[in-house]
Amino acid sequence: xxxxxxxxxxxxxxxxxxxxxxxxxxxxxxxxxxxxxxxxxxxxxxxxxxxxxxxxxxxxxxxxxxxxxxxxxxxxxxxxxxxxxxxxxxxxxxxxxxxxxxxxxxxxxxxxxxxxxxxxxxxxxxxxxxxxxxxxxxxxxxxxxxxxxxxxxxxxxxxxxxxxxxxxxxxxxxxxxxxxxxxxxxxxxxxxxxxxxxxxxxxxxxxxxxxxxxxxxxxxxxxxxxxxxxxxxxxxxxxxxxxxxxxxxxxxxxxxxxxxxxxxxxxxxxxxxxxxxxxxxxxxxxxxxxxxxxxxxxxxxxxxxxxxxxxxxxxxxxxxxxxxxxxxxxxxxxxxxxxxxxxxxxxxxxxxxxxxxxxxxxxxxxxxxxxxxxxxxxxxxxxxxxxxxxxxxxxxxxxxxxxxxxxxxxxxxxxxxxxxxxxxxxxxxxxxxxxxxxxxxxxxxxxxxxxxxxxxxxxxxxxxxxxxxxxxx
Numbered sequence: 001x002x003x004x005x006x007x008x009x010x011x012x013x014x015x016x017x018x019x020x021x022x023x024x025x026x027x028x029x030x031x032x033x034x035x036x037x038x039x040x041x042x043x044x045x046x047x048x049x050x051x052x053x054x055x056x057x058x059x060x061x062x063x064x065x066x067x068x069x070x071x072x073x074x075x076x077x078x079x080x081x082x083x084x085x086x087x088x089x090x091x092x093x094x095x096x097x098x099x100x101x102x103x104x105x106x107x108x109x110x111x112x113x114x115x116x117x118x119x120x121x122x123x124x125x126x127x128x129x130x131x132x133x134x135x136x137x138x139x140x141x142x143x144x145x146x147x148x149x150x151x152x153x154x155x156x157x158x159x160x161x162x163x164x165x166x167x168x169x170x171x172x173x174x175x176x177x178x179x180x181x182x183x184x185x186x187x188x189x190x191x192x193x194x195x196x197x198x199x200x201x202x203x204x205x206x207x208x209x210x211x212x213x214x215x216x217x218x219x220x221x222x223x224x225x226x227x228x229x230x231x232x233x234x235x236x237x238x239x240x241x242x243x244x245x246x247x248x249x250x251x252x253x254x255x256x257x258x259x260x261x262x263x264x265x266x267x268x269x270x271x272x273x274x275x276x277x278x279x280x281x282x283x284x285x286x287x288x289x290x291x292x293x294x295x296x297x298x299x300x301x302x303x304x305x306x307x308x309x310x311x312x313x314x315x316x317x318x319x320x321x322x323x324x325x326x327x328x329x330x331x332x333x334x335x336x337x338x339x340x341x342x343x344x345x346x347x348x349x350x351x352x353x354x355x356x357x358x359x360x361x362x363x364x365x366x367x368x369x370x371x372x373x374x375x376x377x378x379x380x381x382x383x384x385x386x387x388x389x390x391x392x393x394x395x396x397x398x399x400x401x402x403x404x405x406x407x408x409x410x411x412x413x414x415x416x417x418x419x420x421x422x423x424x425x426x427x428x429x430x431x432x433x434x435x436x437x438x439x440x441x442x443x444x445x446x447x448x449x450x451x452x453x454x455x456x457x458x459x460x461x462x463x464x465x466x467x468x469x470x471x472x473x
Contacts, residue, residue: 033057033170034067040102041341043116049101049124050074053346055141056170058162060148064140064348065167066095066131068124078178078213078468080129081164081194085185085221085451087156087367088360090139091131094184096333098453099123099460100131104332113339114332121461126468128174130167134160134190137363142352152366157193161201164194168208178213180385184451185397188220189367192375199382214385214439218460219397219451222405223371228258230401232274237400238286238393241277249274283395284326285449291325326454333358373405380409383437387467391448391455392428399444406442411435420463420473427459430473443473 034054038046050069055062070077084094096102101122105115123129133139135156136148143149151159168175181198183191195215202209221227236246253260253267260267282290336342337356379386388406390399411433419426426446433440445452445459453460466473 035347037345040116040345041339042113042336048118056163056166058159058166060143060145061136061159062142062144063136063159063163064133066091068100068129070128071125074128078127078180079174080127080180080182082129082131083134083160083183083187083190085187086138086359087135087186087365088138088363090133090358092139092333092337093358095131098451104329106329109332114336121457123461123464126465132160132163135365137360139356140348140353150364153189153369157190157197160190160194161197165208175208176211179211180214180216182216184218184220186221188217188222189369189372191215191217192372192379193369195379196375216387219390219394220388220402221397223373225258226405227397227401229256230398230404231395232257233400234395234398235278240281241274245270245273281395285455286393286395288326288449291327330358373408377409380411380435380438386440388440389443389445389452389460389463391450391452392444392446393448394450396450406440411440422459422462441467441473
């Protein structure tokens, strides 16, 4: 049986039709956890794509997912496992705000259940995507035991890997497709960890064999020290702090701004002045206004109104909703996902998750991996494709830090820094590195924030389409 399964899930495609027939028969009796969703409250008519939702049991956890089959050629297009930042953010955020085929109809919203509309800039036009609510406690994922709610970076990566194997055994028609692991923001930590587990599993002949081709990280948190230190450099480059303050910070702190020795009073003082300069900047996109959110922090909202009456805590008129306060666009997700009719349509198990939240900040979660630079270095020896994309106005995970850890991999530059274009206009800048079959494409998105697709959806769509089809940006 093991030899047969290894043959069926091998990378050879010459016998693909025969393999598919055997796989279909072999797994005909596997318990199926997903259900097809043809209609969603707020969307007029039948969904113009295949959506499946469900749970997969992994240890003490029940991990919820949204699967959208490729709208292109689902029998040939690649398959992505996709995670959204956090830790604790629902992958629905990535689906609705970033890369999926749906978005909220912000311009026409008045009251009640938010309406959905089709988004033409969907990455699902060229790939199938499993949007996974991970770690447990994210979105509609939950634990069956009290112990199951406690999780760490390394444990979550293992759960996601086990989820992927189980899901593919339930959906054997996707086993032969090219596989990618992707995610953004804090998922910059688990994505390379999961990718490494897939490689190690394949090399150890763990079944099923997964046809891994590469991975993608967007606005990725990668190394605690590099990422945090880069915020100072980024603030200086964008004239958020003066030359004098930057030089004082650089010299007094010795270019180390994390876990500063409190006895270093000059550095502490300079950092306090830095914080004063940037405290009212929206770090996810420095050109956007900063707005309060009751869901994010009710007390902070009340304080900000007292200190600054122009800082709204109630939604502004719908026409300026999209452009004035990104947080209020997030609020639409709370209203939609917590509606009983929506949860029925999504086949959410009742009475388990008391309230859906976009990002669960109350997780019992241990951040036990502070850097994955060495994981990227290991993966760079495995002949994979990697896209690292980031918004150039993101101060949460600035591009300057991302550039720094990429340079530390000491890869050969195959295509040096240059602009990439859409409709004859500069959409960002890119550089390509390669080494022994490993291809790393780094791309900035002009005007993009954290993560970039949330602010520049079309640009990121064009970028993804070129990369996944092996075209130069």
